[in-house]
Amino acid sequence: MKIxxxxxxCPVKDIIISEGTKAHIPVILVTSFSHFSTTEQPSGVETIYVDSGADAAxxxxxxxxxxxNLIITQDYGLASLGLAKGCTVLHHKGFIYTNENIDQLLQTxxxxxxxxxxxxxxxxxxxxTSEDREKFRELFKEVISEL
Known part of the structure; x- marks a missing residue:
C-alpha cells in the first residue's frame, strides 16, 4: 500500500507524513512546481513535482x-477516479469518499x-478548523490500521 x-x-500533510511513516507506509506528495520546496522529507516520503497546469497533480x-492505495484529496473529480480504481479516498476535513456519497458531491x-x-x-x-484537523487525524489513523 502507498499513500x-x-x-x-493540503493542510494535513504533517499528519499524513507523521502517521504514515510511523506505520511504515510510503507517502508520495504530488505537488506543482509552483510549490517547490528544498525542505528535506523524512525517509519513506517522496515528493513528485508536476506542471502547474489544471489537474496535473x-x-x-x-x-x-x-x-x-490511499489517496488524500479535496478534489471531488480525483476522488471519483480514485474510487473507480479501487482506492480508499479521504478528504482532509475527515470524511471518506464512497460510491454512495460521490455522486451527490459531484452534483453539488x-x-x-x-x-x-x-x-x-x-x-x-x-x-x-482544529476540530477538522483532529477528525482527520483520527480517521486517517483508523483507515491505515485497517488497510
Missing amino acids: YVDADA DYRIMKLAEKG RYLSAMARKGGKRTKGPKPF
Missing part, C-alpha cells in the same frame, strides 16, 4: 495509484459551477 497526497493545498496520481459541485457561470454568488468552503 498519495494531492499536496498543493490529479493526472499523475491516477497514473501512479493502484487498487488498495456542478450546480454551484453553473450558478456561478450564471452570475450568482455561491458560498466557498467553510474555514479549516
Whole structure:
C-alpha cells in the first residue's frame, strides 16, 4: 500500500507524513512546481513535482495509484477516479469518499459551477478548523490500521 497526497493545498500533510511513516507506509506528495520546496522529507516520503497546469497533480496520481492505495484529496473529480480504481479516498476535513456519497458531491459541485457561470454568488468552503484537523487525524489513523 502507498499513500498519495494531492499536496498543493493540503493542510494535513504533517499528519499524513507523521502517521504514515510511523506505520511504515510510503507517502508520495504530488505537488506543482509552483510549490517547490528544498525542505528535506523524512525517509519513506517522496515528493513528485508536476506542471502547474489544471489537474496535473490529479493526472499523475491516477497514473501512479493502484487498487488498495490511499489517496488524500479535496478534489471531488480525483476522488471519483480514485474510487473507480479501487482506492480508499479521504478528504482532509475527515470524511471518506464512497460510491454512495460521490455522486451527490459531484452534483453539488456542478450546480454551484453553473450558478456561478450564471452570475450568482455561491458560498466557498467553510474555514479549516482544529476540530477538522483532529477528525482527520483520527480517521486517517483508523483507515491505515485497517488497510
